[in-house]
Amino acid sequence: MDILLAIAIMALGAVVLGAALGFASVKFKVEGDPLVEKIEGILPQTQCGQCGFPGCKPYAEAIAKGEVDINLCPPGGMEGVQKLADLLGREVKELEAEEKPKQVAIIDENICIGCTLCIQACPVDAIVGAAKQMHTIIAPLCTGCELCLPPCPVECISMEAIGENLDNWKWKYPVVEIKAAVLQKAA
Amino acid sequence: MLMNLFKFKGGVKPPTNKTQSLTLPIAQAPLPSRLIVPLHQSIGGTPRPVVQAGDKVLKGQLIGKADGWISAAVHAPTSGTVLEVAMHVQPHPSGLDALCVVIEPDGKDEWIIHGPLDYAAMTPEAVREHLQQSGVVGLGGAVFPTHGKLTASKTVPMDELVINGAECEPFITCDDLLMRERAEEVVRGIGIFRDLLQPKKVLIGIEDNKPEAAAAMRAAVDALNEPFLVVQVPTLYPAGGAKQLIRVLTGKEVPAAKRSTDLGVQCFNVATAYTAWRAIAYGEPVVSRLVTLSGNVHAPRNYEVLIGTPMGELLKLAAPHPDTDGIVMGGPMMGFLVPNEQVPVVKATNCLIAHSDRVFPPKAPEMPCIRCGACAEACPHELQPFELYWFSRAKNFGKTQEYHIFDCIECGCCSFVCPSRIPLVQYFRFAKSEIWAREREKNAADGAKTRFEFKQLRDEREKAEKAEKLVKVAAAQAAKKAAEAAAAAAAESGAEAVETVAAPITAVDAEKEAKKATIAAAMARAKAQRDAAPARNTAAVTIEQQHAIDDIEARRAVLEPAPQTSAAPPAEKAE
Numbered sequence: 001m002d003i004l005l006a007i008a009i010m011a012l013g014a015v016v017l018g019a020a021l022g023f024a025s026v027k028f029k030v031e032g033d034p035l036v037e038k039i040e041g042i043l044p045q046t047q048c049g050q051c052g053f054p055g056c057k058p059y060a061e062a063i064a065k066g067e068v069d070i071n072l073c074p075p076g077g078m079e080g081v082q083k084l085a086d087l088l089g090r091e092v093k094e095l096e097a098e099e100k101p102k103q104v105a106i107i108d109e110n111i112c113i114g115c116t117l118c119i120q121a122c123p124v125d126a127i128v129g130a131a132k133q134m135h136t137i138i139a140p141l142c143t144g145c146e147l148c149l150p151p152c153p154v155e156c157i158s159m160e161a162i163g164e165n166l167d168n169w170k171w172k173y174p175v176v177e178i179k180a181a182v183l184q185k186a187a
Numbered sequence: 188m189l190m191n192l193f194k195f196k197g198g199v200k201p202p203t204n205k206t207q208s209l210t211l212p213i214a215q216a217p218l219p220s221r222l223i224v225p226l227h228q229s230i231g232g233t234p235r236p237v238v239q240a241g242d243k244v245l246k247g248q249l250i251g252k253a254d255g256w257i258s259a260a261v262h263a264p265t266s267g268t269v270l271e272v273a274m275h276v277q278p279h280p281s282g283l284d285a286l287c288v289v290i291e292p293d294g295k296d297e298w299i300i301h302g303p304l305d306y307a308a309m310t311p312e313a314v315r316e317h318l319q320q321s322g323v324v325g326l327g328g329a330v331f332p333t334h335g336k337l338t339a340s341k342t343v344p345m346d347e348l349v350i351n352g353a354e355c356e357p358f359i360t361c362d363d364l365l366m367r368e369r370a371e372e373v374v375r376g377i378g379i380f381r382d383l384l385q386p387k388k389v390l391i392g393i394e395d396n397k398p399e400a401a402a403a404m405r406a407a408v409d410a411l412n413e414p415f416l417v418v419q420v421p422t423l424y425p426a427g428g429a430k431q432l433i434r435v436l437t438g439k440e441v442p443a444a445k446r447s448t449d450l451g452v453q454c455f456n457v458a459t460a461y462t463a464w465r466a467i468a469y470g471e472p473v474v475s476r477l478v479t480l481s482g483n484v485h486a487p488r489n490y491e492v493l494i495g496t497p498m499g500e501l502l503k504l505a506a507p508h509p510d511t512d513g514i515v516m517g518g519p520m521m522g523f524l525v526p527n528e529q530v531p532v533v534k535a536t537n538c539l540i541a542h543s544d545r546v547f548p549p550k551a552p553e554m555p556c557i558r559c560g561a562c563a564e565a566c567p568h569e570l571q572p573f574e575l576y577w578f579s580r581a582k583n584f585g586k587t588q589e590y591h592i593f594d595c596i597e598c599g600c601c602s603f604v605c606p607s608r609i610p611l612v613q614y615f616r617f618a619k620s621e622i623w624a625r626e627r628e629k630n631a632a633d634g635a636k637t638r639f640e641f642k643q644l645r646d647e648r649e650k651a652e653k654a655e656k657l658v659k660v661a662a663a664q665a666a667k668k669a670a671e672a673a674a675a676a677a678a679e680s681g682a683e684a685v686e687t688v689a690a691p692i693t694a695v696d697a698e699k700e701a702k703k704a705t706i707a708a709a710m711a712r713a714k715a716q717r718d719a720a721p722a723r724n725t726a727a728v729t730i731e732q733q734h735a736i737d738d739i740e741a742r743r744a745v746l747e748p749a750p751q752t753s754a755a756p757p758a759e760k761a762e
Contacts, residue, residue, distance in 0.1 A: 045633070045635040045636040047635065047639045055643075056639075123639050123642060124638045125642055126638075141634065141638070165285075166279060166281065166285050168627070169281040169283055170617075170620040171280075171613065172617065174610050174613040174614055174617060
């Protein structure tokens with residue numbers, strides 16, 4: 001009898017806990033994959049497609065599934081790779097393509113014929129213009145993805161690196177300067 | 188003065204070095220060879236240039252128009268010719284360029300037409316607007332546009348207006364001399380601020396190492412019969428920090444991420460009050476300021492200097508010693524070495540110190556932190572600089588924010604007391620600017636993501652709309668055809684129609700039938716039209732032509748056995 005009672009108690013416990021877990025899984029269900037969101041938060045959102053995926057989200061999804069490497073995003077740079085490696089517990093790998101400085105697209109308005117092809121190509125709506133009217137780039141919105149370059153029939157779009165100015169200037173890491181001085185002496 | 192003063196925690200007492208530049212009264216600096224006036228001299232929007240190369244300008248003429256509410260206008264400091272509007276190196280630790288208006292003085296120093304304003308008749312809005320147009324900004328060093336601070340909060344009653352004459356940083360004496368020599372105008376300027384903000388009390392805080400300035404201010408307050416209190420506060424760096432002075436005078440501690448206005452306190456510098464009064468009482472915009480020249484020089488003194496004067500040229504007035512190897516703008520605690528001698532004096536320039544290793548002996552090399560805690564004791568904001576240092580050094584920016592790095596006012600007390608000579612403030616500046624940069628990048632990325640998602644949504648919607656339209660058109664056409672087919676069937680056979688309807692025919696057959704019927708109907712219509720139309724070129728034909736026509740018609744009649752009626756009318760006409 002004791003054994004039966006024990007089994008009954010265990011069974012009852014199993015039912016109660018199972019019900020609680022079942023309820024929790026329905027009640028606290030997380031919509032979407034939180035990992036994808038975290039990965040997407042690290043990606044620079046240039047939507048440039050240099051990773052081979054049509055946008056940052058598909059790449060984030062592929063990383064989350066473990067299908068691709070974490071070093072395919074040149075705009076994110078080595079810092080992005082480092083962050084992804086920290087998040088996913090993967091090994092840091094050298095970036096596939098070379099790292100470029102941040103750049104912005106510039107339309108030569110004297111050459112532009114107003115074909116609207118670049119407007120359609122821009123993934124982040126950073127180009128304004130209308131058919132047969134001059135187009136221009138809204139520089140603060142441009143992510144420098146270069147997707148507008150190939151469609152332009154008159155090659156009037158060029159990329160320009162964003163230099164250091166008073167608005168984006170940063171104080172340097174104090175130790176770096178000391179290191180540089182040592183290197184100069186050595187040279 | 189029977190007034191209960193409060194204390195702020197920490198603070199240091201560096202050698203003040205103020206007496207050197209106090210021996211002589213304020214002097215007027217001569218016109219420089221050229222003036223480089225940066226357009227962006229205040230917090231907020233960069234003023235837009237309204238002059239171009241070759242323009243003649245008069246002293247006080249607008250050259251940069253304020254861009255937005257938090258922005259202040261910029262004016263020509265003297266009369267002359269605009270040489271260029273171009274990028275020049277700024278008095279900024281970065282050594283980067285910004286847009287400047289370069290003016291060659293004509294030596295006449297001729298004012299634009301200006302005069303006193305009818306202050307009594309001006310609305311508060313008009314006063315604020317005028318101060319913005321006159322380029323009045325906080326001259327204590329933060330250069331926040333003054334008009335932006337002169338709107339009383341609607342929710343919090345304004346208790347105290349604090350006027351900052353503490354001038355706690357070593358070497359600097361420009362506010363001291365301003366109060367000594369021009370106390371009356373300063374007090375009148377404070378009166379303007381009082382009128383706009385309607386505070387319950389006005390407190391003028393002056394460090395007790397400036398008894399002459401305090402006496403002059405008291406005399407001016409009494410002479411003008413104003414209820415302002417001139418309070419001497421203990422000399423302790425950084426008593427001149429806005430939050431510290433507010434703490435000392437009112438006992439109110441401004442919490443992190445809040446402004447003093449949330450506590451009913453507003454703070455202005457004495458020099459700001461002076462320029463505000465000049466702007467109202469004389470209509471003079473801010474084209475000059477007092478600058479202390481001190482440090483490694485023969486003749487330290489305070490000068491009234493035009494904005495845009497190259498610093499090297501200005502410093503020559505004080506006869507720097509030959510071993511001078513740089514210019515520090517600001518004091519030794521918070522100032523920085525300017526990139527070169529050509530950088531101009533701006534509204535934020537209160538002091539130039541000739542730098543040499545004699546005046547500022549080079550620091551011994553940095554040593555490891557020994558965790559003595561001296562920095563935490565010195566910090567006037569009760570932060571823990573050693574913690575901030577470790578996290579900044581490790582680039583652990585999240586942690587630095589947990590330790591309130593943005594409350595740090597970069598006063599330099601921690602670096603001053605550090606026995607290991609660690610440049611703590613540099614680490615904090617690095618961490619702060621890094622956090623700001625990340626914030627900017629994050630915002631940009633978020634914006635790009637939202638726009639990308641919206642574009643995708645829009646593309647999808649457009650595609651769906653197009654598909655829907657196509658389906659609709661196809662459906663409409665099908666319905667039309669079906670109706671036509673039914674009509675044709677009904678017309679073909681009245682009685683048979685009943686049978687056709689009764690007979691089970693497939694939709695395809697019906698469609699085919701309908702098509703055939705429409706084609707037949709169209710052909711019939713075309714034929715009827717052709718038949719109905721008379722030939723128009725047969726009215727005046729000769730007999731030979733008529734014969735030719737008859738021949739052709741005859742041949743056609745042979746080929747087409749169908750009845751020919753069209754040949755008859757011309758023949759009739761010919762007859």
